[in-house]
Amino acid sequence: MDIQRFVNRRNRFFDQMADGVAIFTSWPVQRRNADQDQAYRPDSDLYFLTGFEEQESAAILIKDGEFRRFVLFVRPRDPEQEQWVGFRAGVDGAVKDFAADQAYPIDEFESRLPDFLDKKANLYYEFGRHPEMDTKIFGAIEELKSGIRAGQFGPWTVTDPRTILWRMRQIKDDYDVKDLQKAADATAAGFLAAMKAVLPGMSERELASVVEFEFKRNGSQRVGFETICAAGNNGTILHYISNDAVIGPNDLVLLDAGAEVDMISADITRTFPASGKFTPIQKRVYEWVLKAQLAAIEAVKPGATYDEVSRAALEVLVDGLIDLGALEGTRDEIIETGAYRKYYMHRIGHWLGSDVHDVGVYHVNGKSITLEPGMVITIEPGLYFMDQPDTPEPLRAIGIRIEDDVLVVPGGRKILTSVVPKTVAEVEAFMADAGSWWRNLAPISVEK
Structure with missing residues (x-):
């Protein structure tokens, strides 16, 4: 130390x-x-x-x-x-x-x-x-x-x-960023393992244990928060931590987890198909969420406000809800009335650091805080369609969130968690050899 x-x-x-x-x-x-x-x-x-x-x-x-x-x-x-x-x-x-x-x-x-x-x-x-x-x-x-x-x-x-x-604590120094990158790398290792380990018929808990096992052997002392491993309709529950269901062959798995390394926590979410292939409707929803995330990430830069980043994602998500047939009306009408909250009910993200929901204000005197170099924010839009009668039938039991950890730097941003695949093509290619994590498991702390 x-x-x-x-x-x-x-x-x-x-x-x-x-x-x-x-x-x-x-x-x-x-x-x-x-x-x-x-x-x-x-x-x-x-x-x-x-x-x-x-x-x-x-x-x-x-x-x-x-x-x-x-x-x-x-x-x-x-x-x-x-x-x-x-x-x-x-x-x-x-x-x-x-x-x-x-x-x-x-x-x-x-x-x-x-x-x-x-x-x-x-x-x-x-x-x-x-x-x-x-x-x-x-x-x-x-x-x-x-x-x-x-x-x-x-x-x-x-x-x-x-x-x-x-x-x-809100403005990270070089020490903080280095530690946060270590936590991000350990977290990414868990996600890469999970995407290679998942097989239909597994329990959510078993897959969550794969993630946390990789965290530990990549330097994590503990998890930053309870791991969310949610298959199918469970993915529409924002903070689902029971992790006690069986993963079905047509399920999406929403995995939200973070390794804590030396008192700094990372936080990643990925949603991927248990089968390794998205269905057509899963792909449509996923690509809208990804488009929203990319828009919000692009908005992260010094001088931008937290609300501007949030709005960038929200506008895309509302366009997606209209395209998917979940809502009717214009973008502005839906945002004004808040009708989108049935399917997107949280903010764009949170500060990250010593605590997973790290300290720091978001608004001062009613005005959104301005981003500065050294701040680290999660960008995590999502769409959640619960399996219930008033949800359009093709969308039922689809819950998708995509989250990365983003450092504000002079002139723009740096994504600390970009190593984990997230486009449809990247995810499907990475998961093509189903279950390969189990076959290739070997110690990483033993010198060869």
Whole structure:
């Protein structure tokens, strides 16, 4: 790990915060059942500023003019516990390996907190996410204010640090882009495997397991979100995660998944025929969705707005709905009335980064945000025709979404996930040797 990147981030945060204290805490550990905890995933903001991944930890940043200090509270070393569940950095490691100016055991956080808050006018803290920690911090502040006659006081102003962090996280630096490309490459490996592995009669869950297996062996520590592997009518359910149906011979498979690598997540969606060949009506719908995606991608560039990118896709999708016989009227009428929402009910995409639905605003004071170099956005239009009586019969049980991860660069855009086939010709050619992934499976981490 290059710890300097986290030092740089803290310096940027220090530059933008007022004199005072900023506190960031880890997520509470969640119990799964009788004596097992849920798999732990570090808090994105805490990790972004520190690189520290262990549970039961907290960071305090202190600024007073030119004085700046970074303090970590961590679990102390415990040989017996480490024998059972793994290595801890400990207090010494927090200083040596994570560049903390000071470090203390996490059990001392509450007792030392008043010293860090005393006579500090400003506090940066995300209230409402960690109730137990909220109580400790509020308690310390009120206790200090009760000593006002003795010259003590706690912060008078509380600011959400996300007013600074969201902007920092939204504009990716070279480190971020490199990590995001690694996540995109691992995700792409999963999709390429799935397209080579799918066979009619498989379960959705088995195909999803192929995807996640490839994620792991290509460097992913975990998935960025629950994998969506939806066959047939299930593909019309936007966030279908049951993955418990059988893939039929004439089904389309809508696969939406993302590998997380080093706390950065990618996000790809592809829709492909289980048989390896689109039916004529599947092909018609697919090509309208693809045309919409390409129009939106072309609209991504510095100076364009999020709404302009969204509108570029929407106009094509509405033209497609008219052509397919799903809606009647003119493009403008259908957009004005919102009639298209029956078949396209989500936005064009979302920011991508430390979280799969990454932080950052889309509108400010009612106006769409302007795209800037360093932003990463998913472009994922879709059409969803549920198998129900009021859906035109030829379109029933067809759900199609196509998604890529797009980096805004000077003069235009860069598609980070372009290696995964998406034109009809590319998809069918790539899937021509059905089931070949199973025949060619071999370790990739063993040197030949």
